[in-house]
Amino acid sequence: MDATAVTTGTEGKIWGGDNEPLKASYGKMMMWFFILSDALTFSGFLAAYGFSRFKFVNQWPIADEVFTHFPFLHGVDAPMYYVALMTFILIFSSVTMVLAVDAGHHMKKNKVIWYMFFTIIGGVIFVGSQAWEWSNFISGEFGAVETKGGKILQFVNAEGEQVAIESFAASLPNDRTRLTRNEALWYESESSMPDYDLAEVVEGFKANPDLLIRTQILTESGEKTILSREASLAKLESDAVGVVQGANLVHNEYGPPLFADFFFFITGFHGFHVFSGVIINIIIFINVILGTYERRGSYEMVEKVGLYWHFVDLVWVFVFTFFYLV
Amino acid sequence: MAHETSNHGSATKRIWTVFAILSVVTIVEVFLGIVRPEFLVETHLFRMHLLNWVFIVLTLYKAYYITWAFMHMEQETKGLRRAVVWTGIFLVCYLIFILLTEGDYIFDVYHDGYISWDF
Numbered sequence: 001m002d003a004t005a006v007t008t009g010t011e012g013k014i015w016g017g018d019n020e021p022l023k024a025s026y027g028k029m030m031m032w033f034f035i036l037s038d039a040l041t042f043s044g045f046l047a048a049y050g051f052s053r054f055k056f057v058n059q060w061p062i063a064d065e066v067f068t069h070f071p072f073l074h075g076v077d078a079p080m081y082y083v084a085l086m087t088f089i090l091i092f093s094s095v096t097m098v099l100a101v102d103a104g105h106h107m108k109k110n111k112v113i114w115y116m117f118f119t120i121i122g123g124v125i126f127v128g129s130q131a132w133e134w135s136n137f138i139s140g141e142f143g144a145v146e147t148k149g150g151k152i153l154q155f156v157n158a159e160g161e162q163v164a165i166e167s168f169a170a171s172l173p174n175d176r177t178r179l180t181r182n183e184a185l186w187y188e189s190e191s192s193m194p195d196y197d198l199a200e201v202v203e204g205f206k207a208n209p210d211l212l213i214r215t216q217i218l219t220e221s222g223e224k225t226i227l228s229r230e231a232s233l234a235k236l237e238s239d240a241v242g243v244v245q246g247a248n249l250v251h252n253e254y255g256p257p258l259f260a261d262f263f264f265f266i267t268g269f270h271g272f273h274v275f276s277g278v279i280i281n282i283i284i285f286i287n288v289i290l291g292t293y294e295r296r297g298s299y300e301m302v303e304k305v306g307l308y309w310h311f312v313d314l315v316w317v318f319v320f321t322f323f324y325l326v
Numbered sequence: 327m328a329h330e331t332s333n334h335g336s337a338t339k340r341i342w343t344v345f346a347i348l349s350v351v352t353i354v355e356v357f358l359g360i361v362r363p364e365f366l367v368e369t370h371l372f373r374m375h376l377l378n379w380v381f382i383v384l385t386l387y388k389a390y391y392i393t394w395a396f397m398h399m400e401q402e403t404k405g406l407r408r409a410v411v412w413t414g415i416f417l418v419c420y421l422i423f424i425l426l427t428e429g430d431y432i433f434d435v436y437h438d439g440y441i442s443w444d445f
Contacts, residue, residue, distance in 0.1 A: 318389070
């Protein structure tokens with residue numbers, strides 16, 4: 001006994017059902033729409049970064065001066081080379097991923113295994129490199145002085161090269177210790193203390209006549225403004241309130257704290273995507289080895305995780321441009 | 327699956343060609359980023375120097391290849407392609423326009439206002 005009408009009179013019509021106008025499986029289409037929404041999330045972050053940068057457009061840090069480290073090359077000024085290398089590693093892992101997808105189309109299990117393996121390795125190297133970038137950024141390089149208005153004053157020598165505060169700071173008697181929760185005010189504490197206090201930096205600056213102060217303000221040609229010796233001394237005396245070493249969410253020796261906030265937030269969110277991509281890749285990798293997709297007769301899962309992995313690469317292309325190049 | 331059409335050789339060849347394009351573009355970007363040629367920095371177009379526009383165009387060029395070749399967007403139907411790409415592009419353009427205009431306005435307030443922010 002049929003409870004529902006089987007014929008509707010629309011068989012064979014385009015609206016009669018059983019049509020797949022997008023010719024894509026449910027899973028793949030949902031992956032595309034997830035990617036679209038995730039792309040909009042990242043665009044929101046990057047546009048917010050653009051907003052803050054336009055707000056401080058005449059005093060934003062110069063990326064070439066911030067990211068200058070390369071592993072095993074200590075003290076060598078290597079602007080952007082390491083980020084460029086990271087970009088290559090990620091693009092290359094994208095290539096091995098698409099090769100794995102292609103091998104899956106031809107049901108070549110061993111090829112899929114090897115290509116996915118290289119993809120995972122690339123992803124792990126990338127996340128590790130990002131952690132290394134973060135640690136360099138957090139620990140800082142030269143140190144700076146912060147003013148009442150939250151601006152940063154950096155130190156340069158007569159040639160205009162940046163000078164680290166530890167190279168000239170005087171050593172003065174000082175009984176200030178780190179505030180911990182069991183001293184003074186209850187529940188008030190600080191996570192760390194700069195290695196030098198303001199008096200030591202000011203004293204050292206006075207003792208070295210060829211040192212000058214560099215402000216955040218960019219000149220017409222896109223370089224930071226360097227003050228004269230007299231103006232430097234006056235600025236240091238009247239405005240400086242503390243020493244900053246490295247960067248965190250509140251203080252940033254490279255310039256506006258917003259730069260550090262966005263750096264941590266955007267590269268962190270991207271790094272989290274890479275990390276979860278590696279985890280998902282490993283799951284699919286294990287399934288490929290176990291022969292799950294061989295039995296299923298289709299490697300479409302590899303294709304779906306591949307879409308996500310390429311998306312992570314796509315986002316990095318934009319992050320690379322807007323954080324390191326522009 | 328929908329696209330079992332292309333033979334193996336040409337598909338991998340396409341992948342390596344795209345990899346070469348992406349690599350060359352990245353190298354050019356890094357090179358320009360380090361050298362910062364003077365005529366590109368000094369020429370301004372729509373309130374940004376030409377070098378930044380070069381970076382943005384090259385980035386979009388790379389994004390096109392990643393989406394079309396690596397994510398196989400070129401093999402999807404027109405409907406899926408448009409649903410994903412145009413939705414994204416339209417909303418992102420809107421967002422960028424609003425936020426950058428607003429950021430620029432706040433810069434003007436800081437810069438030309440009667441309050442000093444540099445102390």
